[in-house]
Amino acid sequence: MRFDAKEYLESKLSDIRKVLRPEESDKVLAACSGGVDSTVSAVLVARALGRPIRAVYIDDGLRRKGEPERVLSVLNELGLSAFIYDAKKDVLEALKGKIDAEEKRKAFRDAFYTVLGRIIREIGAEYLVQGTIAADIVETVGGIKTQHNVLEELGIADKYGFKLIEPIKDLYKPQVRILARELGLPAEICDRKPFPGPGLAIRIVGEVTWEKLELLRRVTEMVEEETSDIESFQSFAVLLDMKATGIRDGKRVYGYIVALRIVSSEDAMRAKFVEVPHGRLRRISTRIVSEVPEVSRVLYDITDKPPATIEFE
Template sequence: VTRTFYKKVFRNLGLKSKARFFLQGTILTDIDETVAGVKRQHNILSQVGIDPQKEYGYKVLEPLKTLRKDGVREVAGALGLPPEITRRIPFPGPALAARIVGEVTEERLAVVRAATAVVEEELKDTGAFQYLAVLLSDRATGIVEGKREFGQIIVVRCLDSVDARTATPVDLPWETLHRICRRITAIPGVNRCLYDLTPKPPATIEYI
């Protein structure tokens, strides 16, 4: 993801637009987790020995890298940004490509995009720190019109957190979970919907 995102996509865009700088919202938790070896965040470059200027042709600016998520929200509020911006859920830079385990294709992107729309619509009023849908690489046996099908698997996450260093799963009502499951398994090719109750740690919020 890092190589595709920075070296191919943004390098080409930078060359076309003659941009010399790339502004991104790296926060301190991203750096801490990458340096400690917890996970490799897609947006960590210089901290792991990558020189963006040399490798990709542009300089990366990270004005938020000394703050955690709660600090970023405080700054945004102090600057007068509305709650729909300051309180919105985090979203990875590589977008839905970071929500697919395994090969990223247009077909698989369409599946996770549809599942994400369901999750965001159903959980937008929960006040949770983060909620997302992930498409796994495995497939599961299912039944479609009386015949066996090896369908795709979507995992739903909904978590509360302050600074993204730790997170606890939200106990969603059964009615909500059943509704999400019905809607997601109605997506063509998907026959399994799971709700991930793992806190951080031992898990991370995202799958990739």
């Protein structure tokens, strides 16, 4: 069935106005990552109220290089009253010692929303706007993996002290992108590749440490630069929880293993690995091991979803 973005937009604006009045705009806080889902959600609510709303970017230490500053600039350009909140200590402490992927996702969720609850109390807000979409709910409720932003369906929405507004929870990613264009959002938002809520924490297999995060940030920047012209749904690096022997300057080294993951997909429910030419893979591998001496080996993941998931954790 064809998605009518104009009709959906009019209906959704009407729905939001039934829940919130314009004079309540100062009681609203949007959690924004800079991705299309959270940005569309925040802009929808602001558009419905006819007034700017506050938007917070949680700097949890799990983002890509320079991302907090870039996102803040974009959100303010869209007319939101955006600010950054430093939660690195809270989140990294919550992840400390966690090895299992589900434990990490749940620890991140609890720390993330505890921080948001604190911010909401500090600024006197009552409502939290977030960009939960249908795929998040399907995977969480189905027990595949916990998406950090699914609260209501698990019966824990009241735990953190705010009321949830999730305007696009019935949409899948392709529909969200169409709606973003209907809202007039810039291409850098509409076409932005998905980046997971728990960020680099779920692209580090095993325990998350600041050393590993800094290393993966460097590798991620290289992979995104080297694959920017490859048509894909997502393209990223994963730091594995093992090391391998290598040779550098004629001497033995024992370095990290990095896996590359490049997939095509429509809605994240199914995905196929992209058959990248060997010459390109060789170039990426050579650059990583040359510029990041802590890495001794680079692998390429050729598994579809299913049986794998897109993210490793």
